[in-house]
Amino acid sequence: MAAVTDDFAKKCEIKQNDTLGRFVVALCNLRAGETLLLENPIVVLPQMGDRRCSKCFKLTQSFCRKCHLLALCEDCSNHDERDCRRLAEMHFSADQVELLQRKEHTEIQPVLKCLLLREHEETLPLYEEMSQMESQLATRRGTDIWKNYQEHAFAPLDAGGVLKQLRGSADEDLVQGLLGILDINAYEIRAPESGGAMRGLYRRAGLFAHSCMPNLVISIDDEKRIKVYANRFIAAGEILYNCYTNVLLGTEERRQILKEGKCFDCTCARCQDPTELGTHMSSFMCSHCSCTGGYIVRQPNTGTWQCLLNPEHTLKQEFVSNMLERAKEEIFHARDDIYRLELLLAKLSRLLHRNHFLMLDLKQNIASILRQILQNIATRPNKKVYERKIRLCQEILLVLKVVTPGISRLKAIALYELANTQAELARKMYTEMEHSANDLLAELERVEVMLRESLRMLLFEPLATPEGQLTRTMLRELKELQDDMKNLRESNDDVVNQ
Numbered sequence: 001m002a003a004v005t006d007d008f009a010k011k012c013e014i015k016q017n018d019t020l021g022r023f024v025v026a027l028c029n030l031r032a033g034e035t036l037l038l039e040n041p042i043v044v045l046p047q048m049g050d051r052r053c054s055k056c057f058k059l060t061q062s063f064c065r066k067c068h069l070l071a072l073c074e075d076c077s078n079h080d081e082r083d084c085r086r087l088a089e090m091h092f093s094a095d096q097v098e099l100l101q102r103k104e105h106t107e108i109q110p111v112l113k114c115l116l117l118r119e120h121e122e123t124l125p126l127y128e129e130m131s132q133m134e135s136q137l138a139t140r141r142g143t144d145i146w147k148n149y150q151e152h153a154f155a156p157l158d159a160g161g162v163l164k165q166l167r168g169s170a171d172e173d174l175v176q177g178l179l180g181i182l183d184i185n186a187y188e189i190r191a192p193e194s195g196g197a198m199r200g201l202y203r204r205a206g207l208f209a210h211s212c213m214p215n216l217v218i219s220i221d222d223e224k225r226i227k228v229y230a231n232r233f234i235a236a237g238e239i240l241y242n243c244y245t246n247v248l249l250g251t252e253e254r255r256q257i258l259k260e261g262k263c264f265d266c267t268c269a270r271c272q273d274p275t276e277l278g279t280h281m282s283s284f285m286c287s288h289c290s291c292t293g294g295y296i297v298r299q300p301n302t303g304t305w306q307c308l309l310n311p312e313h314t315l316k317q318e319f320v321s322n323m324l325e326r327a328k329e330e331i332f333h334a335r336d337d338i339y340r341l342e343l344l345l346a347k348l349s350r351l352l353h354r355n356h357f358l359m360l361d362l363k364q365n366i367a368s369i370l371r372q373i374l375q376n377i378a379t380r381p382n383k384k385v386y387e388r389k390i391r392l393c394q395e396i397l398l399v400l401k402v403v404t405p406g407i408s409r410l411k412a413i414a415l416y417e418l419a420n421t422q423a424e425l426a427r428k429m430y431t432e433m434e435h436s437a438n439d440l441l442a443e444l445e446r447v448e449v450m451l452r453e454s455l456r457m458l459l460f461e462p463l464a465t466p467e468g469q470l471t472r473t474m475l476r477e478l479k480e481l482q483d484d485m486k487n488l489r490e491s492n493d494d495v496v497n498q
């Protein structure tokens with residue numbers, strides 16, 4: 001059952017306008033890191049196309065043997081008793097069950113879970129609140145996603161006789177509306193299997209408007225409870241913004257995801273700025289010979305790609321789209337191969353700005369492979385491997401500092417990676433006698449500053465999250481670092497006193 005903390009009522013106000021629909025503003029000044037909302041989900045559902053056990057959420061193709069309609073894996077013996085009983089009393093024929101259980105009709109499950117909220121007195125208020133949420137029904141009508149839901153949710157639910165057995169009426173618009181509400185409002189949550197994802201719908205957390213420069217951080221713990229906190233000081237009256245997409249994508253990509261997935265055009269400061277706040281995360285290098293150092297950016301009003309130094313130097317949209325498609329494909333094929341990734345990075349650096357989102361993607365890929373190499377003691381990596389990873393972390397951090405100012409998980413993790421690698425390199429150089437004890441101490445002092453900065457951001461994360469766990473590891477590592485520094489200082493004092 002969804003529980004909302006008092007924080008939201010005390011610190012937030014729900015407003016409405018023509019552009020945003022309902023949105024949330026701060027009722028009072030908020031400190032960086034201050035919690036605004038802790039909330040349990042109304043429903044937890046698989047991502048589109050997946051089928052998950054109603055009890056443990058593992059991927060499955062099995063169904064409950066009593067109700068026949070809700071998924072239940074072989075390891076679980078039961079799911080919500082009320083839902084099971086309600087569906088079992090509908091007594092579907094073998095043909096109906098066969099239709100409703102078909103592999104391709106995965107979207108039946110989310111619709112059923114939502115409609116079942118309406119069947120019980122206790123959950124009816126949740127259903128009513130959920131049905132107030134934005135569904136973008138009119139915008140989605142007749143689109144591909146509508147047709148997909150028609151085929152894999154409404155048609156089988158209708159033909160299988162489920163809709164007419166439910167308490168209230170349920171027509172095509174209701175089914176499409178519920179699926180729209182999930183697509184527009186649900187948050188991605190971690191699935192039981194590593195790297196997997198599913199969705200959670202929250203009463204209050206779904207009300208925050210979007211900005212590509214958000215002032216909120218969203219974190220969902222292992223119990224699927226959402227925590228929303230301020231990433232910077234927020235003055236009373238400011239609109240509270242979450243980011244619905246990946247901040248490390250370029251403007252066109254972010255806007256396309258928002259348009260297709262959430263049905264609106266983002267007008268935030270970053271989307272309006274052709275240089276993306278000076279980061280050039282979507283800029284091309286101007287290859288005109290008279291134009292060294294010129295960057296070609298997309299003008300948001302006209303959509304033309306023009307050099308900032310010389311506006312006559314332009315690129316055609318078709319060239320840009322094809323080039324990016326090709327680059328994405330090459331990155332995909334080069335994944336896990338550090339040599340190919342480095343070669344691609346060098347090749348693309350002649351076409352794309354060093355901070356272009358695809359360059360950042362490549363740099364993150366390379367940094368992650370370098371992490372694995374450095375963790376493997378047997379490979380005895382040389383100094384250059386550490387230095388390359390440090391350089392990449394620094395380059396990524398420079399961009400993150402602009403696009404995720406304030407408290408940021410991404411920035412905290414990049415800083416931790418940098419600090420860790422710098423500490424390892426300093427220790428290695430000391431062991432190999434390339435560093436004196438004083439050099440090592442100075443380096444570890446710099447690392448300590450970075451670790452503390454990273455920890456200051458991660459301390460707001462709930463413990464039952466990967467970042468919360470990382471915080472524990474970091475606290476231990478910080479203590480070990482401080483012990484090392486103490487020993488180094490003491491051994492220095494011994495030398496001086498002799």
Ligand SMILES: C[S@@+](CC[C@H](N)C(=O)[O-])C[C@H]1O[C@@H](n2cnc3c(N)ncnc32)[C@H](O)[C@@H]1O
Nearest residue numbers: 020021022133134184185206207209210262264
């Ligand atoms: C998760 S809902 C937010 C709550 C919603 N406004 C409501 O009334 O229930 C997302 C929807 O809010 C609107 N929205 C959110 N952020 C927006 C923005 N920056 N610009 C325009 N519309 C926005 C869009 O209609 C979008 O589909």
